[in-house]
Amino acid sequence: MALARYALSRLALMAATIAVLVPLTFLLFRAVPGDPSAAVIGPNLDPAVQGVLRERYGVDEPLAIQLVKYLGRLAHGDLGMSFQYKRPVSEILAGKLFNTGVLVVPAIVLALLLGTAIGALTAASRRSLLDRVVRNAAFTVKASPIFWTASLAVLLFSLRLDWLPSVGMRTPGQGDAGSGLAAIWSTDFLWHLALPLAIMTLFFMPEPLLTMRTAMKENLHEDFIELAQAQGLRRRRVIYWHAARNALLPVVTLMPALTGVLIGGQVIVETVFSWPGMGREIVNAVNTYDYPMMQGVFLLTGLLAVTVNTVVDILYAYLDPRVRLT
Amino acid sequence: MTPPLLEVRGLTVDFETAEGRVQALRDLSLTIERGETVGLIGESGSGKSTAGKAILRLLAPTARMSGGLAFQGRDLAAVPSGDFRKLRWRELAFVPQAAMNSLDPVHRVDRQLMEVLRTHQPMSRREARRRAHEALESVGIRADRASDYPHQFSGGMRQRALIAMATLLRPALLVADEPTTGLDVVVQDRILELLEKVKQDMGLGLLLITHDLGVAAELCDRVHVLRQGMTVESGTVAQVFGQPRDPYTRRLLGNAPADGRRPEDDGVDGESRPTPTRQAIVVEDVAIRYATGRGMAALARRHEVSAVDGVSLTVHEGEVFGLAGESGCGKSSLASALVGLAPLAAGSARLGETEIGALSGRGWRAVRPEIQFIFQDPFQSLNPRFTVERSVAEPLLAQTRLSPDEVREWVLWALDAAELKPVDRYLSRRPHQLSGGERQRVAIARALVVRPRVLLADEPVSMLDRSIGRDVVDLLRRLADDLGVAVLLISHDLSVLARACDRLGVMYLGRLVEVGPTREVLDHPRHPYTHALVRAVPSEDPNHRRPHLLLPGELPSAMNRPAGCAFHPRCERADTDDCRRVTPDLLGNGHRVACWHPHDQAGQSILPAPEKSTTERSTT
Numbered sequence: 001m002a003l004a005r006y007a008l009s010r011l012a013l014m015a016a017t018i019a020v021l022v023p024l025t026f027l028l029f030r031a032v033p034g035d036p037s038a039a040v041i042g043p044n045l046d047p048a049v050q051g052v053l054r055e056r057y058g059v060d061e062p063l064a065i066q067l068v069k070y071l072g073r074l075a076h077g078d079l080g081m082s083f084q085y086k087r088p089v090s091e092i093l094a095g096k097l098f099n100t101g102v103l104v105v106p107a108i109v110l111a112l113l114l115g116t117a118i119g120a121l122t123a124a125s126r127r128s129l130l131d132r133v134v135r136n137a138a139f140t141v142k143a144s145p146i147f148w149t150a151s152l153a154v155l156l157f158s159l160r161l162d163w164l165p166s167v168g169m170r171t172p173g174q175g176d177a178g179s180g181l182a183a184i185w186s187t188d189f190l191w192h193l194a195l196p197l198a199i200m201t202l203f204f205m206p207e208p209l210l211t212m213r214t215a216m217k218e219n220l221h222e223d224f225i226e227l228a229q230a231q232g233l234r235r236r237r238v239i240y241w242h243a244a245r246n247a248l249l250p251v252v253t254l255m256p257a258l259t260g261v262l263i264g265g266q267v268i269v270e271t272v273f274s275w276p277g278m279g280r281e282i283v284n285a286v287n288t289y290d291y292p293m294m295q296g297v298f299l300l301t302g303l304l305a306v307t308v309n310t311v312v313d314i315l316y317a318y319l320d321p322r323v324r325l326t
Numbered sequence: 327m328t329p330p331l332l333e334v335r336g337l338t339v340d341f342e343t344a345e346g347r348v349q350a351l352r353d354l355s356l357t358i359e360r361g362e363t364v365g366l367i368g369e370s371g372s373g374k375s376t377a378g379k380a381i382l383r384l385l386a387p388t389a390r391m392s393g394g395l396a397f398q399g400r401d402l403a404a405v406p407s408g409d410f411r412k413l414r415w416r417e418l419a420f421v422p423q424a425a426m427n428s429l430d431p432v433h434r435v436d437r438q439l440m441e442v443l444r445t446h447q448p449m450s451r452r453e454a455r456r457r458a459h460e461a462l463e464s465v466g467i468r469a470d471r472a473s474d475y476p477h478q479f480s481g482g483m484r485q486r487a488l489i490a491m492a493t494l495l496r497p498a499l500l501v502a503d504e505p506t507t508g509l510d511v512v513v514q515d516r517i518l519e520l521l522e523k524v525k526q527d528m529g530l531g532l533l534l535i536t537h538d539l540g541v542a543a544e545l546c547d548r549v550h551v552l553r554q555g556m557t558v559e560s561g562t563v564a565q566v567f568g569q570p571r572d573p574y575t576r577r578l579l580g581n582a583p584a585d586g587r588r589p590e591d592d593g594v595d596g597e598s599r600p601t602p603t604r605q606a607i608v609v610e611d612v613a614i615r616y617a618t619g620r621g622m623a624a625l626a627r628r629h630e631v632s633a634v635d636g637v638s639l640t641v642h643e644g645e646v647f648g649l650a651g652e653s654g655c656g657k658s659s660l661a662s663a664l665v666g667l668a669p670l671a672a673g674s675a676r677l678g679e680t681e682i683g684a685l686s687g688r689g690w691r692a693v694r695p696e697i698q699f700i701f702q703d704p705f706q707s708l709n710p711r712f713t714v715e716r717s718v719a720e721p722l723l724a725q726t727r728l729s730p731d732e733v734r735e736w737v738l739w740a741l742d743a744a745e746l747k748p749v750d751r752y753l754s755r756r757p758h759q760l761s762g763g764e765r766q767r768v769a770i771a772r773a774l775v776v777r778p779r780v781l782l783a784d785e786p787v788s789m790l791d792r793s794i795g796r797d798v799v800d801l802l803r804r805l806a807d808d809l810g811v812a813v814l815l816i817s818h819d820l821s822v823l824a825r826a827c828d829r830l831g832v833m834y835l836g837r838l839v840e841v842g843p844t845r846e847v848l849d850h851p852r853h854p855y856t857h858a859l860v861r862a863v864p865s866e867d868p869n870h871r872r873p874h875l876l877l878p879g880e881l882p883s884a885m886n887r888p889a890g891c892a893f894h895p896r897c898e899r900a901d902t903d904d905c906r907r908v909t910p911d912l913l914g915n916g917h918r919v920a921c922w923h924p925h926d927q928a929g930q931s932i933l934p935a936p937e938k939s940t941t942e943r944s945t946t
Contacts (some may be wrong), residue, residue, distance in 0.1 A: 224430040227422055230382050230413030231442045231491075241441065242430050249432075321475040322431060 007314045014310040021306065025298045026070050029291055041092060059291070070295070079299075080292030084285075089296040097300065099169065100277035103293045104266055107197055108258075111204030116244075116251055118205075119212030123247075124220070124239045130139050135213065141205035146265050150199045150272040157195055164195045191310070196273045203265050207258060215247035222246075245319075252316050255311045262302055329399030330357040331531040332381070332499055337393035339376050339385065339555075350376040352555045354395070355620060356548075358499065358531040365534045365546035365563075369510070369578070369791035370389065370762075373555035374535045378501045381533070382420055383410060398498070416446055419497035421488050421521075423504040428488060429476035434464065435487050436472040442494055461490040465520060481653075482513035493524050503535045510652040510818050512877045515862035518545060519874040537792060539579060540864030543567050544872075551575050563868040577793055579866060605676075606780050606812030607641045607664065607697075612673035612683075614659045625911035631884050633659040635836045636673075638912070643779065644810040646803055648827035650820060650859065652881055656836040657816045661784050664814070665699050666690050678779055695725050698773035702785040704765035708757040714741070715753040718772045725776055736775055739792060743809070744771035745801055770801065774811075781805070784816045799826045820863050824848055832856045835892040836884060837909075842917030852917065852924040854897045891922065899923040 054060040058069065073080060079089035120136045141149070158166035170190050219225060220243055228238045267279035278297065285293035317323045339351040351373035358364045366374040373407040379385050381395060383402075395402040397417065398907075405413065420818060422428045430438060439458035443449060449457075462472045476484060491498055502521060522545060525532050527909060536542050542549055543563055550560040552573065559572040570576045614634040634656040641647040649657045662668040664675060670683040680693050698721070701707035708717055718737045720729055729738065743751045744767040753763040757765055766786060773781055787795030803826040806813050817823050823830055823844065831845045832840040832855065840853040851857040856876045865872055879896045882888055890907045894900035904910075904922045912920040 024885055099467075211875065223422055223428045226384055227420065228430075230384055230414055230420040231443050232411045232416070232443065233828075234411070237441075237445070241433075245432055246430070320432060322477050 003314075003317060006299055006317050010310050010313050014306055017306050018303065021302045022071070022074065022299065023067060025295050025302060026067055027063075028298070029294050030066075040047060050220045063298065076201030079296040082290055082293045084288050084293065085291045089292045091292070091298050092281070093300065096276065096278045096281050099275065100270070100279065103193065103196055103200060103269075103275060103277065107200035108204060108262070110197075111202045112208050112251075112255075115205045115208030116212045116248065119209040120216055120247065123213045124243070131213075132191050135210070138206040141202055142210075146199070146203050147268050147272060149202065149248070150269055152198075153195055153199055154272065160229070166195070168192060169276060173244050196269050196275055199268055200265065203269070204258065204262070207254055207261075211251050211254050212244075212247055217249045219243040219246050248300050249316070252312055254320060255312050256305070259308050260304050329396065331360050331362075331398060332356075332358040333394070333396040334377075334381070335394035336394070337377065337380060337395065338391070339373070339380050340390045341386070342388045342390070347390075350389075351380070351552075351556055354550070354552070354557055356550055356560070358533055360498065360531050361525070361529045362548075363525060363532040363534055363546045365536065365542040365549035366552060367536055367539060367542045367549055367578070368552035369537055369793065372552040372556065374537075374552050375503055376555075377552075378420075378503050378533065378535050382405075382414070382418055382501055382803065384420075405834050407847040412446075415442060415492075415497060416495045417498045419495070419500050420493040421485075421492045421500060421502040421505050423507050429484060431476055434473045434475055435479065439487075439491055439494060442491060446495055452767040457494070461494050462487060465490045466516075470872075480513075481509050482516065482880070485513075485517050489517070489520055489524065491527060493530075496528050497530060499533065500532045501533045501535070504537070505534070506538070506541055507536070511820065511862040512549045512652060512860060514541070514864075515874055515877070518864065521545065522874075538864065539567070539792070539866045543866045543868050544864045551578070567866060567868045568935050580793065580796055605640055606645075606678065607639075607814065608644045608676040609640070609660070609664075610638045610676075612637050612660070612663065612675055614656070614663050614668050615671040616659075616668075632887065633668075633669075633836055633884060634663070637833075637836075637838050638673075639831055639838065639841065641780070641812045641814055644806050644813050645814055645829065646806045646813040646827045648823035648830040649814065649816045649833060650818065650823055650830060651833035652818060654835075654881060654884065656884070657835040658784055659836075659940070660833075661699075661782050661814065661816055663784060664780075665697055666694075691725075695721070696778055697782060698776065698778040700766070700769050700773050700781060700783040700786050703789055704769055705757075705789070707769055708765055710757050712745075713754050713756055714760075714768050717757075717768060718775050720906055721772060721776045721895065724926065737771075740771040740775035741768075741920075743805065744768070745773055746771065761794075762790050763798060766790060766798050767801070770805075774805070774809075778811065779815065780812045782814050782816075785818070786815070787822055788817065788819065795822065802826055820848065832859065835882065835887055837892065837920065838912055839893065839921065840919045841912065842914075842915075842919075846917045850917075850925070852919040852925075852926075853893075853921045854899050854925070855893050857925055859898045891920075 051060070058066060061069075070080070077090060079093070081087065082089050082092060085092055118134060122131045125131055155165045157164045169189060216239075220239075222243075225238060225242055228242050233241075263279070263282075266277070267282060269275065270277045270279035271283075278300070281293065282297050282301075284290075285297055334354055334356045336594075337351060337354040338349070341348045341350055348782070354373075354377055356364055356366075363372055368374045376385070376389075378387075380391055381402075385391065402410075416703060429435065430516070433441075436455060436458045439461060440451070440454040443454045444451075459469050459472050463469065467483060467486060467490070471479075471483070476487075479487065489505075494563070505521065506517050509517065518541065521532065521534075524530070532545070534542065534545055546563050548560065548562050549566050551558050551574065552568065553574050559566055559570065559575050566575060567579065570579060588692070612634060613632065613636060615630045615632050617630055637660060639655075649660070651657050655748055659668055663670055664677075664682070666682065666685065674681055674683050676682065677693055677696055680696075682690075682693060686694065712720070715734075715737055718740055719733050722733050722736055737753075738749050741752060746752045746764065746767050752760075752764075752768075757768075760768065769786075781802070789797050790798065799822055802813050802815060805811050813826075815823065816824060827844045829842065830844045831838050832847065832853065834855050840847060840851065840856045847856060848860055851860050855877075864879070877896055882892070888895050888924065891900065891905045891910050894905040897905070899921075900906070900923070902922060908922075910920045910922050912918045
């Protein structure tokens with residue numbers, strides 16, 4: 001009951017944050033020096049043409065008017081027309097977002113599950129060799145730049161061994177395998193997904209793994225672990241019901257911080273594997289002063305960050321009864 | 327002849343450390359029969375906890391153990407770990423110290439009891455819950471609290487839950503490791519009573535590990551005194567406490583009589599000293615409130631908690647004033663306010679001539695050298711990277727403009743006054759090279775170095791071994807006598823206060839309920855609460871058997887303070903409407919009390935101790 005009230009208050013806070021976030025994403029890009037018309041027609045622009053373009057893009061009006069119009073359109077789900085693609089931003093982003101989602105969501109889920117499981121196992125393991133090997137592997141992965149790991153994987157598995165494709169989401173010429181869920185259920189797609197997914201998973205895994213491992217190691221020295229042992233609880237029960245359950249807390253705390261890492265890694269992996277997702281669109285939009293695209297992309301990432309934080313807050317309150325539910 | 331319940335023969339434990347082998351326990355031998363309580367007593371590092379863990383097979387993997395352990399005639403060393411797991415809790419149970427983390431913070435208390443039950447006996451969830459609640463009920467935790475999380479319990483409730491847990495399967499042997507350390511006396515009293523009761527009900531053997539001689543004297547039939555892993559003395563309580571043979575035991579017992587009277591004391595306190603005249607601290611009608619709740623709720627008046635309410639007291643120069651009371655009674659809040667860490671909600675506080683209630687941050691800078699604080703934990707209050715010289719010089723560098731030579735001179739003086747001798751041996755040491763007692767002396771030197779008018783010591787010895795703590799308290803007393811500094815000594819331990827204080831104030835839920843000369847208050851307590859507090863202190867004299875007083879109920883939270891006299895729900899004398907409606911004022915001359923029905927001035931209790939809540943303990 002108290003938890004439900006707490007969740008509601010978190011959601012209210014989330015709404016308030018979004019209310020600040022929306023005008024902020026709009027104003028942020030107006031503050032960037034440069035002009036979208038210059039990006040379209042080049043540096044030797046004719047002032048008359050520029051005026052027409054500025055009018056067409058709606059950037060000739062005062063900032064306040066632009067903001068009000070933007071908010072009004074946003075209320076109808078309209079993110080505006082991309083200057084560059086001449087298509088509605090919402091339409092472009094919907095497709096890209098889907099492509100990114102099918103790569104990122106499984107990668108995060110796998111990384112969290114595998115990371116916490118391996119971290120817990122190695123911390124509780126009485127074989128110190130296993131622990132050392134896993135820990136050093138995690139540090140090595142963490143220390144390697146992702147573009148290097150990704151390129152190396154392409155070199156080995158695609159070019160040398162020719163097991164997996166290195167580019168795109170599906171084999172050219174096989175046509176569009178349909179949209180939505182149908183697209184995911186093609187073996188061709190899964191085959192293309194394997195390598196980038198493995199790289200992304202590997203990229204996310206060290207943080208939860210190492211955090212879990214350290215927290216477990218510390219927890220195993222707690223008094224309640226000693227008491228549980230003295231009570232004759234089975235070792236497996238002591239480790240999972242007591243130690244691992246408590247060690248999950250710092251892993252959950254880590255999740256919002258991982259969101260930033262996620263976006264950075266996503267951009268690189270999509271570039272290396274020519275994956276038609278959001279990551280590359282971000283870079284593209286910024287380079288071409290495509291205001292509506294930028295706003296759309298950053299609004300989405302902002303929403304993602306706010307959502308993750310809210311979910312983590314609620315999850316944390318659920319997992320740790322000591323959190324004050326007010 | 328049946329073999330003893332537990333027989334320990336020549337138990338020796340070594341630890342492998344980076345510096346080589348460390349012997350933690352050497353050649354311990356003892357036996358415990360059913361229905362018997364055996365005490366292992368000693369200070370920190372004596373190996374008493376190691377012995378308990380060795381019996382329960384809980385030692386770290388780096389430990390090497392030798393010697394014989396036989397449980398009901400069965401050689402425990404020969405029991406493989408799979409079988410030993412089944413022996414655990416069914417036969418050998420354990421009551422740890424009630425520190426916050428003896429219970430898993432993320433699981434409900436009843437769930438943790440159910441877990442134990444279901445590990446050892448196949449039973450339905452429902453049946454396990456019923457038995458868990460029954461066990462908690464038997465230690466006075468009602469069903470509506472049974473499903474709380476550990477952090478929602480008070481220290482005493484946690485300890486009772488741990489005892490309920492330990493006795494779930496009616497074990498044959500119970501090892502209790504410091505079961506009352508860190509608890510207030512009144513709560514401790516209840517735990518001791520409970521341990522005694524489960525021992526008798528279940529006829530189990532109890533191994534009691536404690537540093538508290540009073541607790542050992544009350545509960546044990548026989549004791550073993552350990553020092554640095556060696557047994558220095560053992561025997562019945564009457565032998566060891568009555569005629570201690572070993573000098574170490576004598577030192578532990580202290581040359582003070584059992585009730586903590588100071589040795590050089592010739593009876594009448596207060597009057598025997600020249601009456602000091604200059605007032606160092608005058609607190610008048612002070613209230614301290616804290617906001618609770620978060621966000622906008624914190625701003626509303628009804629979300630305020632009154633930590634201290636209507637407290638007045640005066641401490642003179644050269645006087646040691648003691649403040650007693652259970653945790654949460656507001657004594658530390660008062661101390662915080664006196665050093666400017668908590669704002670006064672009402673009333674006034676004067677330090678010498680300066681009114682400190684209204685001081686600004688800048689104003690505080692000027693008076694700060696006048697009042698200095700000594701913290702509870704000497705392991706955390708010193709910067710581990712500073713040498714002793716640097717730590718003690720710190721306040722001088724911050725608060726004065728002395729030359730380096732003068733700073734050094736003052737530091738040497740302060741260390742000398744704190745009796746860290748020879749001084750030059752300590753100057754360049756760092757905290758990790760010092761013992762707990764030495765660290766606390768460094769903290770005292772650091773407080774003294776600016777030559778304050780007032781020393782505030784909040785539980786300065788509660789983290790130290792008893793004999794070390796006594797020395798530190800005696801030092802504070804001498805500082806008051808020799809330097810004329812006023813000392814406000816805060817402690818929950820009456821024997822500490824009795825040792826050093828001229829006058830004593832007792833607080834309950836934010837109010838002073840009794841004030842007077844120390845001996846007066848302790849020998850003839852007039853407030854029923856003080857009465858309970860004094861009677862709850864375990865006596866180290868094995869011939870003196872006190873009834874367990876068992877103050878009923880829990881200390882209420884300051885958030886819902888009972889109306890009228892806040893003590894009335896737990897008071898055996900509260901009978902009139904006045905008690906329930908009107909807060910009594912602190913009345914009297916010299917020895918003052920805030921109660922509608924105080925005990926007789928002459929000291930003898932008007933009411934006999936009530937029969938129902940009394941448990942006489944049979945002597946061996």
